[in-house]
Amino acid sequence: MSAPYLPPATQPVRGVVWAIHLLLPLLGLWLLLADQDLNIPWQHNPSHFWMIVTVAGLNVVLGMLISEASRRRQDARLWLVSMVFLTSAGFFFLHGLATPKIILPTGSLGFDVGQQVGLTIAAAFAFASALPLGERAARAVLDSQQLVRGILFGFMVLWGVASLVPDLTPLSRPPLTTPVDWLVWLSIPGLALYAAGSVMMFLLHRRRPSAMLISLITAYALLAEAMIAGMSQLNWHLSWWEWHLLLTLAFVFVAYSAYLQFRREGSSAGLFDSVALSATVRRIQQDYERALEELVEHVRRGEPLAATRLSGKFRLNEGQSAVLDSAGRALASERELSRRLAALVDVSAQTRVGLAENELLSTALERVRQAYGDVKIGLVSEGRAHIGSREYAFDGDAPIRRGNLLTFPLTVKGHLAGALEVPVGGTTQDEALAATLAGQLSISLENARLYQELETLFRQYMSPDVASALLADPAQAALGGELKVLTALFADLKGFTTFSEKVAPGEIVEMLNRYHTAAVPCILREKGTIVQFVGDALLALFNAPATQADHAAAACRAALAMQRAAAEVAEEVSWQRTDSVAWPTFRVGVNTGLALVGNIGSPELRGFNAMGDCVNVAARLQTMAEPGTVVIGSETLKQLDGGVSVTPLGMLNLKGKQERVDAYVLTAM
Numbered sequence: 001m002s003a004p005y006l007p008p009a010t011q012p013v014r015g016v017v018w019a020i021h022l023l024l025p026l027l028g029l030w031l032l033l034a035d036q037d038l039n040i041p042w043q044h045n046p047s048h049f050w051m052i053v054t055v056a057g058l059n060v061v062l063g064m065l066i067s068e069a070s071r072r073r074q075d076a077r078l079w080l081v082s083m084v085f086l087t088s089a090g091f092f093f094l095h096g097l098a099t100p101k102i103i104l105p106t107g108s109l110g111f112d113v114g115q116q117v118g119l120t121i122a123a124a125f126a127f128a129s130a131l132p133l134g135e136r137a138a139r140a141v142l143d144s145q146q147l148v149r150g151i152l153f154g155f156m157v158l159w160g161v162a163s164l165v166p167d168l169t170p171l172s173r174p175p176l177t178t179p180v181d182w183l184v185w186l187s188i189p190g191l192a193l194y195a196a197g198s199v200m201m202f203l204l205h206r207r208r209p210s211a212m213l214i215s216l217i218t219a220y221a222l223l224a225e226a227m228i229a230g231m232s233q234l235n236w237h238l239s240w241w242e243w244h245l246l247l248t249l250a251f252v253f254v255a256y257s258a259y260l261q262f263r264r265e266g267s268s269a270g271l272f273d274s275v276a277l278s279a280t281v282r283r284i285q286q287d288y289e290r291a292l293e294e295l296v297e298h299v300r301r302g303e304p305l306a307a308t309r310l311s312g313k314f315r316l317n318e319g320q321s322a323v324l325d326s327a328g329r330a331l332a333s334e335r336e337l338s339r340r341l342a343a344l345v346d347v348s349a350q351t352r353v354g355l356a357e358n359e360l361l362s363t364a365l366e367r368v369r370q371a372y373g374d375v376k377i378g379l380v381s382e383g384r385a386h387i388g389s390r391e392y393a394f395d396g397d398a399p400i401r402r403g404n405l406l407t408f409p410l411t412v413k414g415h416l417a418g419a420l421e422v423p424v425g426g427t428t429q430d431e432a433l434a435a436t437l438a439g440q441l442s443i444s445l446e447n448a449r450l451y452q453e454l455e456t457l458f459r460q461y462m463s464p465d466v467a468s469a470l471l472a473d474p475a476q477a478a479l480g481g482e483l484k485v486l487t488a489l490f491a492d493l494k495g496f497t498t499f500s501e502k503v504a505p506g507e508i509v510e511m512l513n514r515y516h517t518a519a520v521p522c523i524l525r526e527k528g529t530i531v532q533f534v535g536d537a538l539l540a541l542f543n544a545p546a547t548q549a550d551h552a553a554a555a556c557r558a559a560l561a562m563q564r565a566a567a568e569v570a571e572e573v574s575w576q577r578t579d580s581v582a583w584p585t586f587r588v589g590v591n592t593g594l595a596l597v598g599n600i601g602s603p604e605l606r607g608f609n610a611m612g613d614c615v616n617v618a619a620r621l622q623t624m625a626e627p628g629t630v631v632i633g634s635e636t637l638k639q640l641d642g643g644v645s646v647t648p649l650g651m652l653n654l655k656g657k658q659e660r661v662d663a664y665v666l667t668a669m
Contacts, residue, residue: 052096059089076138080129091118120190130200194224210274343371408438481598488618493536495584522561552639589621591633620654634662
């Protein structure tokens with residue numbers, strides 16, 4: 001079993017390195033707090049103020065970019081992420097304004113606690129951004145964004161007034177001189193929310209690996225560490241400066257990741273798409289798929305610079321448009337090639353036994369035109385190949401070009417049989433594919449004509465089932481056979497010898513043809529296989545070679561139908577003849593049993609036949625039948641499902657049989 005896939009940032013070695021980098025700030029904080037000699041104080045008000053103003057401004061820009069991506073994609077997660085950065089930036093800026101000797105001479109209580117409050121509010125947005133929001137929840141977030149943004153910004157304005165107007169509120173009073181426990185407890189919910197948000201974002205990253213997601217997880221972790229560093233409340237010491245640095249790193253890390261992705265893609269359109277909700281990602285993928293389909297359709301129609309039609313919609317630069325245009329052309333060419341190859345496969349599959357030439361060409365043309373365009377075929381007539389008013393005379397197999405039309409000869413057995421016109425020039429493979437199409441249609445046309453010749457030849461001398469089996473699989477003509485249960489029908493004309501002595505040879509042939517013309521369809525309708533005509537007799541098999549579930553009943557139905565058809569012929573002839581010579585009458589024997597079925601003869605000459613006691617008994621039962629009747633064996637009767645009328649003949653002594661045979665006259669079914 002293969003190991004599960006791990007994204008690059010979560011592979012063991014990189015994951016350990018990443019975790020070490022996140023733990024180093026906490027280790028440094030612990031060292032500073034454990035050794036007061038290291039945690040030295042350093043106060044420089046202008047440096048503090050300008051650092052915060054710069055970082056807060058960067059953070060506002062980053063938050064606005066993500067907010068714009070949220071508006072463009074209509075994605076709730078992106079909006080929540082933007083609020084994490086805007087909230088942090090707002091309170092960070094308020095903290096900077098409260099720097100001593102900027103507005104207030106000594107700072108204020110709001111200077112001490114404002115950033116912890118801001119990070120806690122941002123933590124709530126961070127946690128919400130990591131939730132797998134459904135469609136209804138996402139819509140609710142987007143619908144309430146103006147209200148939430150207004151409340152948050154209003155709260156920040158009030159906090160700024162309360163912290164910066166001297167002696168207005170307790171927040172504007174001088175900062176605390178000693179640490180307070182309540183500020184630590186105030187920070188714990190924010191830490192839990194950042195931790196939960198980071199874990200959920202990491203799980204999302206495992207399903208959908210992304211560098212931007214890793215940077216966001218890192219930012220959430222650094223914001224949480226900034227809260228931990230801020231709990232010490234040792235203003236202007238190195239541990240106090242550390243949380244400023246952590247906040248800066250959190251914002252810079254995401255900004256730098258966005259910059260790298262912008263450099264790689266050359267556009268800001270999809271910088272934060274990997275952070276979006278799954279539904280948004282699917283929608284973006286569908287948009288790009290539709291865009292590519294649209295591009296391919298433009299390319300297929302030969303429209304220049306098709307990608308520029310989409311560059312505005314997806315905010316693509318010129319380089320991306322050129323790449324997309326090239327990709328579209330390649331994909332269109334590939335699809336065109338696939339469509340034409342599929343058409344070739346379909347044409348070859350249509351060449352089968354029994355498909356007439358006109359039907360083959362009509363079906364093939366309909367399929368080929370879907371892939372190749374306005375393809376035309378003209379067959380040779382009076383030694384000339386015409387397509388419309390255009391006549392073609394080919395020099396060997398070389399095609400003839402007329403404008404954007406390439407005309408190929410269609411040949412059958414090396415002789416010109418027609419012409420094929422194919423429009424070319426759309427792709428680089430057009431001429432090669434057109435030549436392949438011409439070759440395939442020549443093969444199909446030759447096969448259709450060959451099958452038609454063989455079918456005509458075979459079906460005039462053997463049963464359709466045998467002819468179809470041999471055409472489909474010539475190996476079945478090999479000498480040999482198999483034992484199979486079947487039903488044999490043996491028919492003979494009673495009085496044939498007397499009739500032959502009294503009439504001319506021409507009348508004998510006429511009589512046999514008329515009787516067999518009436519009898520053969522009766523057998524074929526019941527799926528029987530006629531294997532022999534011997535003078536005035538015929539042998540038909542049921543359940544061989546084609547399998548029949550009700551072969552006994554089929555043979556009996558065929559036998560009764562034969563007698564009815566023969567009676568109609570005899571009645572018709574009696575009105576036409578003026579002499580007193582009576583036409584012979586069919587008598588039929590039917591028997592079911594085991595027989596050896598197969599091709600019997602020699603390598604030079606063979607025939608499909610059946611041998612065995614079953615066939616012999618059918619022939620003997622025929623001799624016991626009265627003219628115009630059908631005699632069946634007991635095994636045949638057993639396989640009939642009732643509803644038959646029979647007259648028992650008792651146990652008969654048949655020539656060549658030591659045991660007597662139970663027989664019946666079948667009168668109706």
